[in-house]
Amino acid sequence: MADQDKVMTVNIVTPDGVVYNHHSELIIASAIDGDVGIMSNHEPIIAPLKIAEVRVRRTDRPDHEDAIAVNGGFLEFSNDLVSIVANSAERARDIDLRRAKYQKETAEKTIQTAREKNNVDDLDRAQVSLKKALNRINVSEHK
Template sequence: MADPEHLFKVNVVTPDGLIYSHRSSIIDMRAIDGQRAIMYDHTPILTPLAIGDVKVKRSREMSGRVDHIAVNGGYLEFSNNVATIIADSAERASNIDVSRAQAAKERAEKHMQEAREKHDQQSLKRAEIALRRAANRISVYNTRK
């Protein structure tokens, strides 16, 4: 049977397993080379993702609901109307523990300051990534309805 809404499957997988699986009309995410949107029948693609918010617009029967998922990098593969995101970690907005994310943000800021004082570029870079991940989780958490 034909799909009148032109929906495709979206799966998000982490080392802990499948954390998200729904049908979508469009997904929007940040790849390392810029913003991307994927729709039904998109050309097959494999692209690395940046730390960011993956927005999944659901079907009309779901009132056009948009699910937000915080991903910490990874890859998006799209072919045969299936989008698969493979990430080291990913959390739906509704599952984010914002107090834990805030604590991670504060720790990262502290580590950045210590690394600057010691002129430790490697530690500074790790702390900056940790800060971006924590800030992303907080931002995605704030998008939930």
């Protein structure tokens, strides 16, 4: 285990429950305002997250980073505890790549149809779906 002064806990929670819970030396997440890297003893922070990968360097495997596909949400850090609350999140090992690719294709078709029909609402929803699918595909490569 790493030096206790460098350890923090990372929890990622969705409405379905805890997706991730480990001790970590470093976490990197994509906030709305840019990427944020957090190590223990960081100043407290609350940040809204983008649809993007969260990378966690665990204390029990410092040569390896866990990758988690997080679909927005919020990150809070205080007292060496990182809490991420998101509508959905998946660890790389849990992503069904075939399903993610299908969702990508479906979103791309919907985007094309929405542009042809000039349907802004469908276009916005499909673009979010595409971002989620691409995020899942990208994170699945880190298994």
